[in-house]
Amino acid sequence: MGVENTGGVTRTEKRAAGRGRPRSRDGGSEDTRRDLLVAAGELFLDRGVARTTMSAIAERAGINQSSAYYWFAGKEAVLAALAEDNRASLKVAREQAAADAPAADRLYRVVRADIAQMLTMALPFHEFERAATASPEDFPSFAADYAELRRLLAVVIASGVASGEFPAVSPQSGADSVIALAEGLALRHYGAADRAGDVAHLGAEMAVRMMTSSPVPAARARLAVEADG
Amino acid sequence: MGVENTGGVTRTEKRAAGRGRPRSRDGGSEDTRRDLLVAAGELFLDRGVARTTMSAIAERAGINQSSAYYWFAGKEAVLAALAEDNRASLKVAREQAAADAPAADRLYRVVRADIAQMLTMALPFHEFERAATASPEDFPSFAADYAELRRLLAVVIASGVASGEFPAVSPQSGADSVIALAEGLALRHYGAADRAGDVAHLGAEMAVRMMTSSPVPAARARLAVEADG
Structure with a gap:
C-alpha cells in the first residue's frame, strides 16, 4: 500500500497553490464548476452564507459572472451542490x-x-x-x-x-x-x-x-x- | 465504552462557549495560563505569529497584561509552551x-x-x-x-x-x-x-x-x- 504521508504540506498551502494555477475561462469546463464550489465554500466559512453573493463567489474563483451563472442559477444552487458532495x-x-x-x-x-x-x-x-x-x-x-x-x-x-x-x-x-x-x-x-x-x-x-x-x-x-x- | 458522538457541536462553538465563561482574574490560576495559550493559538492562526503581541494575547484572553507576564515572559515563552503541549x-x-x-x-x-x-x-x-x-x-x-x-x-x-x-x-x-x-x-x-x-x-x-x-x-x-x- 503505497500511501505516503504528506508531511508538512497543509491544506492551506494546497489551496493557495490551487488558486494560482492557470484557469480555463470559457466557463464550460468541470474545473470551472469545481473552482466555483471551492471559492463558495471558502467564502461561506470566512463570512457566512448570508453575506456571500454570487458575484463574490465568481470573483474569488477568478471567473466572470456570466460563466458562473452558466453553472449555478444562484447561491442556493451552489449550496445544494456542496451538500450533494x-x-x-x-x-x-x-x-x-x-x-x-x-x-x-x-x-x-x-x-x-x-x-x-x-x-x-x-x-x-x-x-x-x-x-x-x-x-x-x-x-x-x-x-x-x-x-x-x-x-x-x-x-x-x-x-x-x-x-x-x-x-x-x-x-x-x-x-x-x-x-x-x-x-x-x-x-x-x-x-x-x-x-x-x-x-x-x-x-x-x-x-x-x-x-x-x-x-x-x-x-x-x-x-x-x-x-x- | 460510553463514548458519545458530539454530533453537531463544532469546536468553533465550543470555543465561543469557552470565551464566555467566568474567568478568574487573579492571574494565579492554571486556567489563566490555559486561557492565554488558547488566545495565543487563535491569534497565531488568525494573523500569524509575527503580527501577534503579548498585549493582544492578554486582551483576547480577557486578562490584564501584568497577569499575563506573570505566566509568560514574552511571546517566545508562549510559543514554547504551545510546542511543549x-x-x-x-x-x-x-x-x-x-x-x-x-x-x-x-x-x-x-x-x-x-x-x-x-x-x-x-x-x-x-x-x-x-x-x-x-x-x-x-x-x-x-x-x-x-x-x-x-x-x-x-x-x-x-x-x-x-x-x-x-x-x-x-x-x-x-x-x-x-x-x-x-x-x-x-x-x-x-x-x-x-x-x-x-x-x-x-x-x-x-x-x-x-x-x-x-x-x-x-x-x-x-x-x-x-x-x-
Missing part, C-alpha cells in the same frame, strides 16, 4: 446496510466510499462540517445525513457481531472508530487526488481489521496500562 | 519503542497518550499543525516531532510483526492508520475533557485491534470490491 457515501451505506454479503465486505465498501468522497470534496470535510454547523438552515440535511451514516455503519457492524463474523465490539463505538479513522485519513491526505484510491483502500482495510480482530490483546493491554495506575 | 506523547513513544513488553501493550500506551494529549491541547491538533506549518521558524521542532512519532509507531508495529504477535501489515501503513484514527478521534471529541479518558482508551483499543487482526477478511473484501470494477 457529501451524500455519495450515504447512498453506498444505505445499499450495504440492506445487502446480504459478509459484513466485512459491506463495511469495506462503505468506508472506501466515505474516504473517497471526503478526499474529492470541494472543501475538506471538517471545514464543510464547520460551514454546515454554523448555518444549519443553509445545509438542512447535514446533521441528519451524518447521523444516518453513523447509524448505518453501526447496523453493518451489529450484523457482523450477530452472525459471529466480528468478535465482540459495541456497534456504536465501532462506528465512531471507523468514522474517526476515515476522517483522520481525509484530514491528512485531502487534496492528494492521485492517491485517493490507495488511501480509501487502506482505510477500508484497517476498518475491517478493527472489526474482525479478537478484543483479547487490546483488553490485556488496557489491563497492563491500568495496573500501572 | 505537543510533546507528551512523543516521550511515551520513545520509551515504548525501546521497551520490552508485548507490542500490543506498547502500541496501546502510545496511542492512548497521543489521543489524551490531543484532547487536552490548548488548540485542536489540526489547527496547531496549521499554525506550526505556516511559520516553521516559530515552531522549529514540529515537523521533526511529527516524523519521529510516526517513525516510533512504525518501530513498535514492525517489532510486533517480526515477533509474529501482529499478522502481516506494512509498518508505515499501520503507523499512518493509527495516527489517522487518533487524529480523527481528536477532531471529533476535542473539548470534551470529561470523556478524554474514554476516548483515549477506545482509540488505543481500536489501534491494537487493527494491528492484531488477520489481513484475510480485508483482502477478501477488497477482491470482492474490485471484482465489481
Whole structure:
C-alpha cells in the first residue's frame, strides 16, 4: 500500500497553490464548476452564507459572472451542490446496510466510499462540517445525513457481531472508530487526488481489521496500562 | 465504552462557549495560563505569529497584561509552551519503542497518550499543525516531532510483526492508520475533557485491534470490491 504521508504540506498551502494555477475561462469546463464550489465554500466559512453573493463567489474563483451563472442559477444552487458532495457515501451505506454479503465486505465498501468522497470534496470535510454547523438552515440535511451514516455503519457492524463474523465490539463505538479513522485519513491526505484510491483502500482495510480482530490483546493491554495506575 | 458522538457541536462553538465563561482574574490560576495559550493559538492562526503581541494575547484572553507576564515572559515563552503541549506523547513513544513488553501493550500506551494529549491541547491538533506549518521558524521542532512519532509507531508495529504477535501489515501503513484514527478521534471529541479518558482508551483499543487482526477478511473484501470494477 503505497500511501505516503504528506508531511508538512497543509491544506492551506494546497489551496493557495490551487488558486494560482492557470484557469480555463470559457466557463464550460468541470474545473470551472469545481473552482466555483471551492471559492463558495471558502467564502461561506470566512463570512457566512448570508453575506456571500454570487458575484463574490465568481470573483474569488477568478471567473466572470456570466460563466458562473452558466453553472449555478444562484447561491442556493451552489449550496445544494456542496451538500450533494457529501451524500455519495450515504447512498453506498444505505445499499450495504440492506445487502446480504459478509459484513466485512459491506463495511469495506462503505468506508472506501466515505474516504473517497471526503478526499474529492470541494472543501475538506471538517471545514464543510464547520460551514454546515454554523448555518444549519443553509445545509438542512447535514446533521441528519451524518447521523444516518453513523447509524448505518453501526447496523453493518451489529450484523457482523450477530452472525459471529466480528468478535465482540459495541456497534456504536465501532462506528465512531471507523468514522474517526476515515476522517483522520481525509484530514491528512485531502487534496492528494492521485492517491485517493490507495488511501480509501487502506482505510477500508484497517476498518475491517478493527472489526474482525479478537478484543483479547487490546483488553490485556488496557489491563497492563491500568495496573500501572 | 460510553463514548458519545458530539454530533453537531463544532469546536468553533465550543470555543465561543469557552470565551464566555467566568474567568478568574487573579492571574494565579492554571486556567489563566490555559486561557492565554488558547488566545495565543487563535491569534497565531488568525494573523500569524509575527503580527501577534503579548498585549493582544492578554486582551483576547480577557486578562490584564501584568497577569499575563506573570505566566509568560514574552511571546517566545508562549510559543514554547504551545510546542511543549505537543510533546507528551512523543516521550511515551520513545520509551515504548525501546521497551520490552508485548507490542500490543506498547502500541496501546502510545496511542492512548497521543489521543489524551490531543484532547487536552490548548488548540485542536489540526489547527496547531496549521499554525506550526505556516511559520516553521516559530515552531522549529514540529515537523521533526511529527516524523519521529510516526517513525516510533512504525518501530513498535514492525517489532510486533517480526515477533509474529501482529499478522502481516506494512509498518508505515499501520503507523499512518493509527495516527489517522487518533487524529480523527481528536477532531471529533476535542473539548470534551470529561470523556478524554474514554476516548483515549477506545482509540488505543481500536489501534491494537487493527494491528492484531488477520489481513484475510480485508483482502477478501477488497477482491470482492474490485471484482465489481
